Amino acid sequence: QYAADSVDDTGLVEVEPMNELHVGRNVSLSFMSKVHDCGQPVWYAQDTNGAIWKLDLTFSNMTRDPECLYTFHSGRIEGMSVSPVTYLMATTALDRSVRIYDFISNSQVSEIKFKQGGTALTWAPRVVNPEGGLIAVGFEDGVVRIIEVYDLKGLPVLAGQTDTENAKINLKQAFKPHTTAVTALAYERNGEVLATGSKDKTVFFFAVEDEYEPIGFIYVPGPVQALQWSPPSHMKSTLLILCENGFALQVPAPLPEEQDRASTYQLNNLPMQYFHFYSIKSRIQKKREELKKAKLEWIKQHQEMGKEIEEEEPEEEPEEEPLPPLYIPEEPSPILCGFYSAPGRFWLSLSGLEKEKATEDIEDPSAYNIEEVKQKKEYERIMKEAEEKKKNKREELIVLRHEFLSLLQKNQELPKHMQLHKEVFLFFIRVVCLQRHLLKCSYPMLAPYVGWHQRCPALCIKVVL
Numbered sequence: 001q002y003a004a005d006s007v008d009d010t011g012l013v014e015v016e017p018m019n020e021l022h023v024g025r026n027v028s029l030s031f032m033s034k035v036h037d038c039g040q041p042v043w044y045a046q047d048t049n050g051a052i053w054k055l056d057l058t059f060s061n062m063t064r065d066p067e068c069l070y071t072f073h074s075g076r077i078e079g080m081s082v083s084p085v086t087y088l089m090a091t092t093a094l095d096r097s098v099r100i101y102d103f104i105s106n107s108q109v110s111e112i113k114f115k116q117g118g119t120a121l122t123w124a125p126r127v128v129n130p131e132g133g134l135i136a137v138g139f140e141d142g143v144v145r146i147i148e149v150y151d152l153k154g155l156p157v158l159a160g161q162t163d164t165e166n167a168k169i170n171l172k173q174a175f176k177p178h179t180t181a182v183t184a185l186a187y188e189r190n191g192e193v194l195a196t197g198s199k200d201k202t203v204f205f206f207a208v209e210d211e212y213e214p215i216g217f218i219y220v221p222g223p224v225q226a227l228q229w230s231p232p233s234h235m236k237s238t239l240l241i242l243c244e245n246g247f248a249l250q251v252p253a254p255l256p257e258e259q260d261r262a263s264t265y266q267l268n269n270l271p272m273q274y275f276h277f278y279s280i281k282s283r284i285q286k287k288r289e290e291l292k293k294a295k296l297e298w299i300k301q302h303q304e305m306g307k308e309i310e311e312e313e314p315e316e317e318p319e320e321e322p323l324p325p326l327y328i329p330e331e332p333s334p335i336l337c338g339f340y341s342a343p344g345r346f347w348l349s350l351s352g353l354e355k356e357k358a359t360e361d362i363e364d365p366s367a368y369n370i371e372e373v374k375q376k377k378e379y380e381r382i383m384k385e386a387e388e389k390k391k392n393k394r395e396e397l398i399v400l401r402h403e404f405l406s407l408l409q410k411n412q413e414l415p416k417h418m419q420l421h422k423e424v425f426l427f428f429i430r431v432v433c434l435q436r437h438l439l440k441c442s443y444p445m446l447a448p449y450v451g452w453h454q455r456c457p458a459l460c461i462k463v464v465l
Helices: 282-305 370-413 420-443 444-455 457-464
Strands: 029-034 042-047 051-056 068-072 077-082 090-093 097-102 108-114 117-121 132-137 146-148 170-176 182-187 195-199 202-207 213-219 224-229 236-241 247-252 273-276 335-340 348-351
Touching: 029 170, 077 132, 090 117, 097 117, 108 146, 108 170, 108 247, 117 182, 117 335, 182 224, 195 224, 224 335, 236 335, 370 420
Parallel strands: 077 117
Antiparallel strands: 029 042, 042 051, 051 068, 077 090, 090 097, 097 108, 117 132, 132 146, 146 170, 182 195, 195 202, 202 213, 224 236, 236 247, 247 273, 335 348
């Protein structure tokens, strides 16, 4: 056995590497696994930035360069949208990348990296770009970037029909309308306006041209969750703004020529409709209780008038209980998504409004099984009966004590020559108690009549005398 020599008292030994392999830029390996075939030193490595690498660790003249087998997002996908003209999909995440995937070949077409993480993404409709190559991406620092997907020949990329391996992504325009993360992007139905929403409680409008021009912005009551423009079936073009705190707003599409942008981009003259949603469960319950109470009152009035009621009369009249108070949760239910249905109407999906109580799961591994629950209930029943007997005995002793004190007081109120001495008085009390005990033990059928002595203890003493 050999022990490594430590240069100090920390117990740590520094080992110099024999060889070193540079995998690539911005690569952060977290796990490696060796391929056990033919004895070759080939390893698979996992990159925390979203990749699987194949590494040749022979360190010879024939060593192959590191090969990236797969690439993907390293975190959850924050935004996703599909192409309006072909089978392509765009995604973005907080790993600061935007990726294009081909549905048909089931492969990644292209990728572009930025300095901030992506938080929202939408593919521009055909009315904006007939070739279907424009994508609007929002980032966590409030920047919106317009990017374009194309091949090296400058033609639009078509899934399954062109060489998607040569597809490229080009940054076309960048602007910063918000101070915090962009959470929603939406093109107006005619493609003339782009709306962007953010966690900074603002919605910004842009005129869609070759270069996107700012129209203005509005303040909203909460962080923006989603944006939805009205479909072509609606007469007016309106924007539905959904906030995280339960507010929903509806605003018309602003016209660039009608806005005064000399000193500020804030749109003060844009009409807004506010809708605030919260739980009305308590209101529904109170209304049901009022209807039930009114029905019982109506039945009672008809019965007093001598009219026959077909409904069965309740056995016991329920006690008058106060109606439940209205309760509105302090934290409103967050809005998940929403969309227009008919003109003037829209649907919302809110979180935390389950119709019925969720089924309780058994999470404790040491929970009782069915038989143990049965035995536990039986034990609790026996203990409850024992407690009831103890309670009855205590009440009986209290009654006897009051009777004894009453007899003692009556004995003291008698003339002295008629009063019983204390020893004699206690003796007769013991005789009465013994008589009761013997009657209960020897003649159980007479037990109900023993209570007669409890009701008339003074007469019992007279009989014994």
